[in-house]
Amino acid sequence: MPELDDALVGTRRFFTRGEVSADHRALFQIGGRQADTFYRDRWSHDKVVRSTHGVNCTGSCSWKVYVKDGIITWEAQQTDYPSVGPDRPEYEPRGCPRGAAFSWYTYSPTRVRYPYVRGVLLEMYREARQRLGDPVAAWAEIVGDPVKARAYKSVRGKGGLVRATWDEATEMIAAAHVHTIKTYGPDRLAGFSPIPAMSMVSHAAGARFYNLLGGAMLSFYDWYADLPVASPQVFGDQTDVPESGDWWDAGYLVMWGSNLPVTRTPDAHWMAEARYRGQKVVAVAPDYADNVKFADEWLAPAPGTDGALAMAMGHVVLKEFFVERHVAYFLDYVRRYTDLPFLVTLDDGRPGKMLTAADLGQDVENAAFKTVVLDAGGTPVVPNGSLGFRYGETGEGRWNLDLGDLSPLLSAAGGDVAEVELPRFDAPGGSVGTIRRGVPVRQVAGRTVTTVFDLLLAQYGVARPGLPGEWPSGYDDADSPYTPAWQETVTGVPGPTAARIAREFAANAEESRGRSMIIMGAGANHWFHSDTIYRSFLTLTTLTGCQGVNGGGWAHYVGQEKVRPITGYSVLGTASDWTRPGRQMIQTAYWYLHTDQYRYDPFSAATLSVADGFAGRSTADLIAASARMGWMPSVPHFNRNPLDLADEAAAAGEPVADHVVRRLRDGDLRFACEDPDAPENFPRVLTIWRANLLGSSAKGNEYFLRHLLGTDHGVRAKQAPPQARPRDVTWHDEAPTGKLDLLLTLDFRMTSTTVYSDVVLPAATWYEKHDLNTTDMHPFVHSFNPAIAPPWQTRTDWDAFMTIARVFSALAAEHLGTRTDVVAAPLLHDTPDEMANPYGRVMDWKAGECEPIPGRTMPKLVPVERDYAAVADKMASLGPLLDSLGATTKGVTFEVGRELEYLRHKNGVAPNGRPSIARDVDACEAILALSGTTNGHLATQGFRQLERRTGVRLADLAAEHEGKQITFADTQSRPTPVITSPEWSGSEAGGRRYSPFVINVERLKPWHTLTGRQTFFLDHDWIAELGEWLPTYRPPLDMHALFGEPRVGEQGELGITVRYLTPHNKWSIHSEYQDNLFMLSLSRGGQSIWMSTEDAAKIGVRDNDWIEAVNRNGVVAARAIVSHRMPEGTVYMHHAQDRLIDVPRTETNGRRGGIHNSLTRLLIKPTHLIGGYAQLSFAFNYLGPTGNQRDEVTVIRRRSQEVEY
């Protein structure tokens, strides 16, 4: 038989073109040039266009978009990033599978091709419009009629969208805006679009429109819980992090709650490659995450207990490297760059306030903001560099960290000792306990003081001889915080392992002078107590001298995307070229109040306190207090239309601010946040673009549906009982539903947000527009370019908002004209406002503790003129405030006359005589010209200004590029490296990799904090109220104690209770791509929840079974993924899978299952509301309560496998 076989095969020799091998195995053939024309044709294309993806993603990857016959075919990564040098890996080829699947959207059936309006609404509008002849009157009638309003609001999210024209849709939108401004005020309008860095022109389009109207732009960084509040607390900076190329420089790398291959896909290779240099890599993750594969060590702490592990590591570092042994590098670093040597008073056996020059009786400028150390001889001295030197004449040239001959004492040791009472929160449920530990003290100016360092050792439980109090007996003392054995009882990580990792981390830093790095992310940062978790991390990187060093320090990667050309972007986005200040709002507090989630808090704000300052008050009361004291913004401002307020002030012949203060004092006028459920205080119009609020970021999604939209929802929670209700905030017995009149969304694809919207406008995709893109993951700026023109009736965001603005302006000319608005602006960071509250003492004018003084004890009250008919013209041109006031970033004001002249020529002149930004490319040019990172002239100018204040040399950092100006054409040709600029704290000078705070460390420029140094000790009253002066460990919130949810692990007839975490998804960037057919084909094809083999077995769930997750906030129906890589007791529902793909109806309520955030809700940490004090002062997306969502639990059970849709 084999012979016959061979014979048959052999015949191939005669019948084929090719050559059959002698042994008949193989057929060789030259080429295949004809036979395979199919693949050659498939590969051919007409052009390749550079673009990228402007979603909420840090990637900032440059892509090649292939076009054939006018059709986008596919994309592949660009590989032309400028080299980072011969001895390092390169940035090419940045990308990920999500981005690679983007072009699917262009022609997909989920593409929004035309404007759509909710049918019920459109019918009513058409009828009223025809009958009344006026769009504004028509809108007013519909929203003013409870029956009509109910008719369209109650069917939100239930289909029934119908096509409209751009003309009709924009007229209705404009009418809604005009009516709302006229009736309720412009601060009842809100716009939401996140993180501009990835498409700053698209973001600025709507932001500029809203800022010109006087609408509120909602923050996003804090809202996403991506803002690490510890960063402003410790660094006085929003967030500044190393580029991924700097991971290469680290000798020791800890990935802590950051799953790099999934969430930093284009950058992960740096970590993989740096291992080959001998870098040690440690992964800290509760599950066997994708990144654990790369790690030399895997530590799996119980979810949310990361702070305990870090505290124990800090204990080891302090003990072994500061007490048992003195490491010169560390000691020198902490003396110079941290607040450890600064003096703190002890009050009643507890940590008090930072000692200041005022306490010393010095009559100097800003004395209460000049902090004090002891010199080597024990004499109190006031070193340069604290906040008091940042402002005022006498500080000129002295705001620096140059200690000269001064060598401050780290410890007050040598005199008396005293005991301090320190809180601990490690009891089950997180309740407050105390521990007494001794510190050395001195008497200075009649006060008992110690140093931050002494307090830190006490806090960490690191004993020194001769100190009273309770101290751990050793590392194996499991009862005393914060030993390695103690953390084992909390985290489950073996104590010796925790100690060894700490030792290795510090030893590497000692040997390499600071090249130990912690990459930290959402896994650690999305918790309610993320700030304490992060402060315990930052203690590790700061004690070991790693901050401000290439290859060292913190690397916070979640939502941190850097708008490198920040100054130019800010001008356009805030419209500060025409009006100042803008209206900005902390989004978490906004929705906490306006979706009525505050009504479901059955506990007092004092629940977390170690003192009694919050007794009898709810979180909503604290929000109101923060607002009226000018700490945090609040929108809407007052229970009056601010336009009417200005008119009334004029009528009364009073300056607006005086008028408002008088009426507030009289009680005739109130802050809107003191009565959020009164109809005059509702948000009325919400516009969303580049975002999917209701399918993604809306923590407490079901509360949004119920109260904001007024449609079906899955809320099961009970409202607060009378004793737990707010004290100062008015309670309405009936909770309102359907507060919002208009939900407008611009998108290119259907999402939960578009499905629930009243009007949907079709947007161009990222391959159909011009824009700019940057990130902090790499140092380049690059561009979007249209591969095709926007198809069907889609428009770019810039074009769409220009269109809306034109229609609005025409209607406004008749209905609004020019009015005066009153903006209540909070006390701002990086301005002298941050000296409003000496010592961080709370002064509530409403409680009679002080006078209401705008800009000091309450918000600034600024009259702003708004010419509503001119909004469209202003949008399309750069306004005159730039000429007179310049553009300011972080306290540095750039003069931009030369740049405006350039833009006049580059972009042309608008009809109003100003430089034009009519088109998106014009806006790109303006952003690039007006920023230091992209314009070397401005960078050096800014540094020179900073040189005058600091007295240290800085301008040389940018001088190498003084003549360089990056144009849009540069970014089109290839990714272009940015220029070192005072807008940021690191340096790219000489081609080095970016690491934050390098300028602070190398040039002695202070951090923007009270002491001018990195901060371990916070002395604000509200921080003290929570007992969080120093890094500490606070466990996840106890949902059983707070809300009566079952305890984790409890199993009943309804299922098993588990921790419910919503980490980032491998198959999407937030909600984008989760609906993309390629991503669905590579995953499970719909909503899924990962659970452990053990938990699945307990409730009889097999892989891919339908399950239901239920808690008081809502209901989710999904399929189970069962895996042994998940820890018992915890499930993951990867976030933002949205409800539109394969989500059946639930057994629980018979309605469509919810999204991941249907099981979460907002919970606000009071300390995030602090403002008006040094680095604890508001700036947009810089400080504010986080929309955290990780502390939640849910019950999971197997459901009927017969699902209905």
Add this chain to the structure above:
Amino acid sequence: MRVMAQMAMVMNLDKCIGCHTCSVTCKQAWTNRSGVEYVWFNNVETRPGQGYPRRYEDQETWRGGWALNRRGRLKLKGGGRLRKLLTIFANPKLPAIQDYYEPWTYDYETLTNAPLQEHTPVARPKSLLTGEDMKVSWSANWDDDLGGPPDRDVLLAGIADKVKFEFERTFMFYLPRICEHCLNPSCAASCPSGAIYKRTEDGIVLVDQDRCRGWRMCVSGCPYKKVYFNHRTGKAEKCTFCFPRVEVGIPTVCSETCVGRLRYIGLMLYDADAVLEAASVPSSQDLYEAQRGVFLDPSAPEVVTAAERAGIPRDWIEAAQRSPVHALITKYRVALPLHPEYRTMPMVWYIPPLSPVVDVVRDTGYDAEDRSNLFAAIEALRIPVDYLAQLFTAGDPAPVDAVLRKLAAMRSYMRDLTMGRDPDDSIPAAVGMTGEQIHDMYRLLALAKYDERY
């Protein structure tokens, strides 16, 4: 000696982050069309796991590749061509669509078009084969990141006692796969129509779309299941090594878009006359060495002469000399073939994943970063060497162990340099290398510049 040139690839699994960008860019470029919805020329598997199509490695079921007959001669495992001719209308060894996955889409239009209704609109999954509603229960990557029970992994059969699927002992890694463009392709040998051929100039294995008659014997014959059937055209299709790109000097799509930067492309010169003998060595564990024996040293003068005589252009010979694939396979010997026991002489090779190492050793009380513990660490790998050996060396742990030692030695040696210490030459010596060689290998693996990867 008959010198032939072969375009080959090495993937460094130690760097693979499992992102699947390669799969998506490949699919977009090549198989984003009807008839091949279920086809992924490039796919990435989580191991342990079943793979795609599921359990494709179970040659007792699928009978792909070659086997030795009783006389020690190389035969198609699924039977010779005669057998194939006799079963041509009822191929019993063909994976069903459910073994790949039933491709689906969703009725996305309903999200926009749904009339006013009681519930929020939702897009339901619809089969792309039948158009009917379906429950998604298998996909091209179902067991991604250890989703679902991993116990159906074919490779576990022999080593089940060494692998435990417990939380604390979890391990995984990713295995990206394309066509192997074998020196001894069983797909080609299985094709009754002679439609599959190996390009003489670069060894790329292609299906002649004009000659293919759709018998699907190639699908059965390929043990890697990397030939697919286009159910619309009725023809076989497979990875083309992106020949329209490679011909003009651009790397394959999967390589250039690999964000892990782990793919290397280069030319290998080999002796075509030696292939049969090498593929016929009696012990499957000798196949790795045997295949390396087929490769020729492109710098050896006699090879250069023979290559020129065989009509291989000078720039191709130079390319073979500076081929990173050659360096990784032959010079540093860190790349290994995938399933050499299939005897197809595959030409996509892999560097096995090193990490994680230390956390297992630390339990012994040693600092595993300590160089004296380096090799102890390898014996205690989280990923069992025996599992890797099932993939790359027909079960022989020695070659895998040798590669992992080299990688570990590189890390240890380079750490001294990075930290500014004096280099310790005993480290490279322990793995039979010099410091200079380690450094060169480090540059190729870690810096991996674009023009050195391809």
